[in-house]
Amino acid sequence: MIGLITAFSTPQAASAAFWDTKGDNFIHDPSIIKEGNTWYTFGTGLGSGLRVIKSADGITWSAAPSIFPTPLSWWKMYVPNHEAHQWAPDISYYNGRYWLYYSVSSFGSNTSAIGLASTDRIASGQWRDDGLVIRSTSANNYNAIDGDLVIDKDGNPWLSFGSFWSGIKLTKLDKNTMKPTGELYSIASRPNNGGAVEAPNITYKDGYYYLFVSFDRCCQGIDSTYKIAYGRSKNITGPYYDKSGRNMLNGGGTILDAGNERWKGPGHQDVLNNSIIVRHGYDALDNGVSKLLINDLYWDSQGWPRY
Template sequence: MKKKRSVFWKTSFLTAFLVLTLVPVVSANFWNVSGDTMLHDPSITKEGNTWWAFGTGETNKNGIRVLRSDNGSNWSATPVIFPQPLSWWRNYVPNHETNQWAPDVNYYNGRYWVYYSVSSFGSNNSLIGLTSTNSIASGNWRDDGLVIRSTTSDNFNAIDGDLVIDKNGDPWLSFGSYWSGIKLTKLDRNTMKPTGQIYSIAARPNVSDHAIEAPNITYKDGYYYLFVSFDHCCQGVNSDYKIAYGRSKNITGPYYDKNGVNMLNGGGTILDAGNDRWIGPGHQDVYNNNIIVRHAYDAENNGAPRLLINDLYWDSNGWPRY
C-alpha cells in the first residue's frame, strides 16, 4: 500500500468544520456543494430522492465515512459503517488501520453493495471486504465477508475495489494500487465474490513507484471506460494526483487511451489534473455516465480533502470530458 491516507487525515481533518461555506462555481458544470463535504476516496449513489456519498474513514477512528444530501448540494455526516471493527479482519491483516478505506457503493439485484479496503500503510497485506443493505437509509448493514485478499508474496494489492456491471448484466470487480497495477475479476451474481481468473488491465511499468490506483469502470455505447488515478494522493497541497482514462471493447481489455497507448504500458489520457484551488484530484467515481465525483485538496483551506461533483460529458468520438 503506497497511499499515506493518515497524513492528511491527521493534519487536515482539524479543518473539517472550518470549510462549511458554499464552494464557488468554477465552471457551469461544477455542482455547488456545501455543508460537511470532507471526504476522501468518494463513491456516490442515490436512493429515492436522497444522495449518499461514502469515503475513507477518519484516521484513528473506526469505520467508513458516510455523507447524505437531499438535494445534491447541502451535505451532512451520518453514522459511520463499522463503528466497531469486525473481528475476522485481523485473521488476514493483523495490523490493519482502524478506519476502512476507499468504499465503493453500487445498486445491483435489489441491494446496495459496498466494497471496502482493510490494510496497513506501506504494505500489500490487504483485503477487500463486502457489506450490503436493501436500504442505505435504514442503517442496517449485513456483513458479507471476505472478497479477495493479498499478501506480501503477491504482486498486487487488494484495495480500491470497484464494482462494474457488464453489458450482459454480470458483475465484475476491478481493484489495485501500485505494485503490478490494476486488476479485474468476474463475480458470482449471487455471492458477489470472485468466480474466475484475475486479469491485468492497467499498469505504469515505466514509473519508478508504479503509481496507479483507484480504478473505476463504466460501460457506454459499446465501450468500457477505465478511469484510474495516477501519482500521489494524501499530501494535501503537495499531492500530484490526477485522473486518467482509456477504453476497450472488452471489459478485460486491452484498454487504450486517446493516443492509442495500451494502459498496461503506461497509457492514460488525463481528464483532470486540478487547478490552483483544487489540488490533486483523484479516486474518481462515475455515476450513471453523467456525473463524476472525486476528492481534491482545497488550497484555500490548508489542503483539506473535499468532495467535488461534476457533470460528465462525452465528445463526438465517445471520449469523456467535463
C-alpha cells in the same frame, strides 16, 4: 476542471457543470449513489468506521452514521496490522441490493483485504457483513484494495481493484455471492512510473468500457500529485487504450483532471450513470482539507469523456 473558475463566484444548481458542494463535505476516496430523493457519498473512515455523508440536493452535505464503527473481528485474520480506519468504499446497486466494497490495509503494504457489506435500503442504516472478497499478501505482486463493482453489458458483475505494485486487476463475480469466481486479468499498470496507478472505476457506454484510474501520489494535502486518467476497450477484460492509442498496461492513460490553483491532487474518482463524476480534491484555500468534488460528465463526438 472545466467550469470551476465561475463556480466559485456564482451559486450553481445541481444541473451545472460543477456542483459547488458545501456543509460537511469533507471526504476522501468518494463513491456516490442516490436512493430515492437522497444522495449518499461513502468515503475512507477516520478511525470510527467508513464515513458517510448525505444530501437532499447534491450541494449541501451533512454527516450520516458511519458503517462498522467497531472493527470486525475477521479483519485481523487477514491484515494483522490494519489501521483503525477503513479505506476506499465503493457503493453500487445490483439485483435489488446495495453492495459496498471496502478496503482493510495499512499504508504502503500489500497485505490487504477487500471486504463486502450490503443492505436492501441505505436509509435503514442496517448493513450485513458479507465478509472477505479477495485478499493479497506480500507474496503477491498486486494490492487488494480500491475495489470497484462494474456490471458488464450482459448484466454480469465484475470487480476491478488495485494500487501500485503490478497495477489494476479485474475478476468476474458470482451473481449471488458477489465474490470472485475465476481468474485475475491485468488491465492497467505503470511500470515506468513507480507503479503509481490505483483506484479503478469502469463504466460501460455505447459499445465501450471506460477505465478511469488515479495516477501518482495522494494523501499529501496540497502537495499531492494525484490526477485522473482514462482509456477504453471494446472488451471488459481489455486491452484498454487511451486517446493516443497507448495501452494502459504499458503506462497509457489520457489525463482528465490534474487539478487547478485551488483544488490540488484530485482523484479516486467514481462515475455514476455516465452523467456525473465525483472525486476528492485538496482545497488550497482551506488548509488543504480533502473535500467532495462533483462535476457533470460529458462525452465528445468520438465518445471520449470530458467535463
